[in-house]
Amino acid sequence: MMLDFLRDINEKSSDTTNRRIEDINKDLNEQFFTPMQVAYFMSSMFKPIKKTVINFLDAGAGVGNLTASFIAYICTWEHKPKKINVLLYEIDKTLFPDLRRNMELCSELCSENDIQLEIIIKNEDFIESSVSELKVDKTSKKFDFIILNPPYKKLNTDSWHKTLTLEVGIDVPNYYAAFVALSYRLLEKNAQLVCIVPRSFCNGQYFKAFRNDMINNVRLEKLHLFESRKDIFYDDVLQETLIMLLARKKQHLSDNIYITESINDDFSEIRKTKKRFDDVIFPTDTEKVIRIIREDDTEVVSRMHSLPCKLEDLNISVSTGPIVDFREKEGLLSCENTLWALPVIYPENFKNGIVQWPIEGKKPGYLIEDESNIKRLRPPGIYVLVKRMSSKEERKRIVAAVYDSALIGKVNIAFDNKVNYYHIKNEGLINRNLAKGLSLYLNSSLVDFYFRTFSGNTQVNVSDLKSLKYPAVEDLEILGETYDFELPHQEEIDAIINKVLFE
Secondary structure, eight states: OHHHHHHHHHHHTHHHHHHHTTOHHHHHHTOOOOOHHHHHHHHHTSOOOOOSEEEEEESSOTTSHHHHHHHHHHTTOSSOOSEEEEEEEOSOGGGHHHHHHHHHHHHHHHHHTTOEEEEEEEOSOHHHHHHHHHHHOTTOOOEEEEEEOOOOSBOOTTSHHHHHHHHTTOOOSBHHHHHHHHHHHTEEEEEEEEEEEEGGGGSSGGGHHHHHHHHHHOEEEEEEEESOGGGTSSSOOOSOEEEEEEESSOOOTTOEEEEEEESSTTOOSEEEEEEEHHHHSOTTOTTOOOOOOOGGGHHHHHHHHHSOBOGGGGTOEEEEOOBOGGGSOTTSEESSOOTTEEEEEOGGGEETTEEOOSOOSSSOOEEEOOTTTGGGOBOSSEEEEEESBOOTTSSOSOOEEEEEHHHHOSSOBEEBTTEEEEEBTTBOOSOHHHHHHHHHHHTSHHHHHHHHHHOOSSBOOHHHHHHSOBOOHHHHHHHHTTSOSSOOOHHHHHHHHHHHHHO
16 A cells, blocks of 8 residues: 555656756756655654654655655554654745645545644745754754755855854755754754765765764664665766664764665665674774775774774875866966976876876876976875776776886976875885885775775775775885786785785
8 A cells, every 4th residue: 555655656746757857956956856765765764653743854855755755654653643743845846736746645645544644845945944943942853753865066165055054063065964964953852864865974074074063963873875876866976875864862882883785776685784883983083984884894894904004104195186287377288298398197197006107198298397386296206196086987996006207207296186196295105115015005905895884985085095004114015026017917916915914
């Protein structure tokens, strides 16, 4: 019966859903409808409660899939409420005909189950409305359940919404984090929030304040990870996505977090595991990185943690390349070699663990040095570079290569900001074997698998590289002695890492 009810809503809304796939309003807000099967799975993550009256919020209702799924789920409870108060926010009025029709179907279902349903639909800005309410009474807690598929676009620092969120102590870089942080502030004690969001908040400096805010306000109880957002939504957004169940309770180190993972959107294949909170967010980790560690990742994590050094122990630093090509003065960048031109190094210069320059391509490979860029150039030497971005199709997230001035020329270098570079006080590493060993280590499956436990992004941040553990300098140099210059095949890399570091 419930499946028929949800299928009916899904079919009746399909025309609107299909129209909106290419709709400009969706693109402007970076909002995406929740498919019904995902919506019902999200609702089923809530824990039933025994309460006569339930207050429910959907802060971005769309055509009502999430709300309909939640109501259908409640109607399966053994102890059903007598009344459900539903508050829906939807800023796009063109969706109201479908939304109202679907809520009428929800009312019929509730009547069949002796539940009174009261629905309020607000054509208002959720951020403005919730901030206004929290400013009046920060202790105001209204809702027992909140469900959320928020907009994903960037929250600009000079925007009105950014100003509003800061007024209630929320400092986040993205709309989805703002919606989540505002929502859990509206929960009653012990109440629950389920949201579907990109995995990007789990690591990185940009979301550090949000992670701290979340840990201080709610308890993380369940995580569900999708391998690809492309399989879940109606678009081509390539980013790992997760669903969270948060409860308005104090978080303890010994709390269990239930982690599941699905390959596709029909939930026919689900992997399950259970981890303590302090195995997901390490107590000593000042960055509060959220690591989603599967059972088959346990050995990887154990091996990584057994390594002796942090990056600073090696007296090595890592930074993002300081050259932004489109910001350089006109005439300084060129695709052709000229007198006084210096090498510009992009990810495209990486090949088999070596930086090759020059190469043919569309990127300007030469930069003329002048007073406007001289401080952003680096002296000749041996550096290890890491791509900041990898494509979703690339096998590995972390791709490293050695830059050696002996092969290119003993001149200053321009590192593009799409690469990260390892250095010692903005100069090269002390010897070639150290650089080769560091590159071999970074290109290992160990590092790649470990990186995936805390990042669903294709972007590799400096903070991510700083969070890794590293072998001692002596071991890195031994690793560097095991091959000539081009990287060995992956199987050989991993065999070398295993033999030198773990046998």
